[in-house]
Amino acid sequence: MTPGRAVSTATTDRSEPRENGAERVDKRARILEAAIHVFARHGYHGARVSDIAREAGIAYGLVYHYFRNKEEILASVFEERWSGFLGVVETIVAGPSTSHEKLEAIAAIILNAFRVRPDWVKVLVLEIQRSSRFSDPERIRAVGRLFEQVARIVRAGQEAGELRRDVDPQVACFVFLGALDLAITSLVLGLTKIDGGQEIEYHARAARNVVDVFLRGVEARQA
Amino acid sequence: MTPGRAVSTATTDRSEPRENGAERVDKRARILEAAIHVFARHGYHGARVSDIAREAGIAYGLVYHYFRNKEEILASVFEERWSGFLGVVETIVAGPSTSHEKLEAIAAIILNAFRVRPDWVKVLVLEIQRSSRFSDPERIRAVGRLFEQVARIVRAGQEAGELRRDVDPQVACFVFLGALDLAITSLVLGLTKIDGGQEIEYHARAARNVVDVFLRGVEARQA
């Protein structure tokens, strides 16, 4: 059992699993999980610490045992989840696939995230992404690391002759990640409606489409 | 027509009018202008009504003569400025230029907006976009109108044979507006640094680059 993801398998497996260490991790994780739900529902400012505590099923004050204050909860939500996400991206980027495949994999992951953990994505998109004002450069740098990964793909593709050399990698990042950001924001805000049960296909197709436009552009080509 | 100030000059033509209608508009406009600055600095939630009043140079009780409450200030900021911006976009879209030119014009306007009115763009990007949760569908629809304009360009381009017909206009919108949104966010957050005095060229070039990638993609083409 790996603490830090204790949530999903908590009281399971065997009985009385290391009640102490486990419990401790459990409470902290439960608070984060609860915070994500509450932030997603009411927004950071609309969320009361007491809401989080109630949702987590713990006493009010315990929140302050694990977190200095409300802001730190949001920061932790971000840090701990983002680094996981970034790890996956880095693995993809470091892999042997073509640029095309890597981009599609990243697009798929991002779009899928909303299907798997909509609340977490909501918080990321609506609360964290837009609240950089409050945060340390640390957080900005963390986001920058995603840009860095995409830029790496682009540069590698350019060197391999797969991608145009006259495109500024930063602009490419804006186009690629911007498209995904907006697509996901659209999902978060409920602007894009998907028929129930069609989510998986929808996201896969959306990923392909975004990558397709990114790679080939929308301009019609002369025969 | 210069959007962004459409509202304020309505009844102000004659000089020294009965000090009434004009004053009224004047105060109201000053409050909005002040609100933009304060929201940009501290965020919507971090901004106090008294801050806005002080910035506007008026007693803060007066704010409630012109606006029902704080939320309505934000709403007005959005509505009055956004409609101006949208008007410009609609004018462009309705014009006779090619799809390519229209897209470049829109990209230029959006990127320039940050240079001309950085605070207003900050508020739009960081506060309004994010707070859609709280707001009426009205606001979402207003944003949707921008998408609509871009989609219209895309569809027209497809019909004219300028643009690929196998691209979903919505996906195209995501790519185009997402790129601009991210470029602007990057400017807002200070991630993109521009040498002083180079802003105009920078924005123009960025607009061209974004449109270039959007139209032709990043993939290298076989000769």
Next chain:
Amino acid sequence: MTPGRAVSTATTDRSEPRENGAERVDKRARILEAAIHVFARHGYHGARVSDIAREAGIAYGLVYHYFRNKEEILASVFEERWSGFLGVVETIVAGPSTSHEKLEAIAAIILNAFRVRPDWVKVLVLEIQRSSRFSDPERIRAVGRLFEQVARIVRAGQEAGELRRDVDPQVACFVFLGALDLAITSLVLGLTKIDGGQEIEYHARAARNVVDVFLRGVEARQA
């Protein structure tokens, strides 16, 4: 009518005695007065801001209109009352009387203070005097000014040949003010009981006795 200062002289002159300016001052003064009572009853830490507001007959939040926080109330209580007291002392010291008379006048004032404003003296003795930890050097200096006055009397007395020249003025201050401080603390703590109605004589006699011991000492003298 000049708004912005309408308050102070608005509808005034006489009747309805400066309802506005007066009210304003009144509220602030009422808060201070209430604070003195509450601090005297429960101590600074035991006093809730809501207690003070209730005692003053005003709304909770208004306290924060006039004072930044609870600590500032205590500070204001001290500053505004202490300077008044110090003024009286300075007047005495600057007067033409003998050292003996001046000391007796000061002793009388200090001891009388408890009779006239017991709550204020309680707060001074129990809350302010001992809480220098929290306070700025400002407050310490203010107390120092009282020492300075007494030291001045002593030095003048020494120069005039009334007082011994071999006594360090600082030690003299400790003896004189220490005696009064303890006498008053004793009254505050209820250790010294006075029969009802005898207060005036008691304090007068106590003042004389303290000064007598201070001047002549307790040692018996050889004939």
Next chain:
Amino acid sequence: MTPGRAVSTATTDRSEPRENGAERVDKRARILEAAIHVFARHGYHGARVSDIAREAGIAYGLVYHYFRNKEEILASVFEERWSGFLGVVETIVAGPSTSHEKLEAIAAIILNAFRVRPDWVKVLVLEIQRSSRFSDPERIRAVGRLFEQVARIVRAGQEAGELRRDVDPQVACFVFLGALDLAITSLVLGLTKIDGGQEIEYHARAARNVVDVFLRGVEARQA
């Protein structure tokens, strides 16, 4: 008998005892010692039980094994240290010296206390004296016992013809103890600065000076 450590050395004679009685006493003493430091630094109200525990190097739940609550810690600090101090004073008073010598010995002890245990004196002067309001009459009576000792010296001196018979012993106490209290407060607050290394002489001289003024007064005598 050296008061002040009566408690701690009771059952500790043998080495490595059953780790029980001794430990118990040890921990308790460590808590008190820690409390003195923390109270001196932050004041009673500013001190957290967890601060005390940390300073004592124990888990903070353990504090509640030894003390009912925070208030009881302060009470114990007072009772156990004060009774030791009082014992010394009583020994002096019961001794055969002259009034003059006894007073000087007491003055020396009090002033020295600050040199030897400044934190303990700070707590006594700033926290305990002030909090008499909250405490049981017990504590007030304990302080009264010091007055009693001084009054005893005065009365004995009066009977022996060493001291003036027309001085109220209570007033004499106020003068004598008040002077020492103020001298010590002045040290505690850092108003009196002493050159490093000069402390011992300084305190001895201060003791002599206070007693000198107390006995002979400040008034110049006719030849």
Next chain:
DNA sequence: CATGAATGAGAATTCATTCAT
């Protein structure tokens, strides 16, 4: 004895909004 997680009452402070002038 020892630990420190857990509890929750309590208090300070903020600030949008109202309202008398």
Next chain:
DNA sequence: GATGAATGAATTCTCATTCAT
């Protein structure tokens, strides 16, 4: 219209104390 004093609900955060292990 204009002012800013007045209101008080709402919320965060603290910390003494308890308790399961």
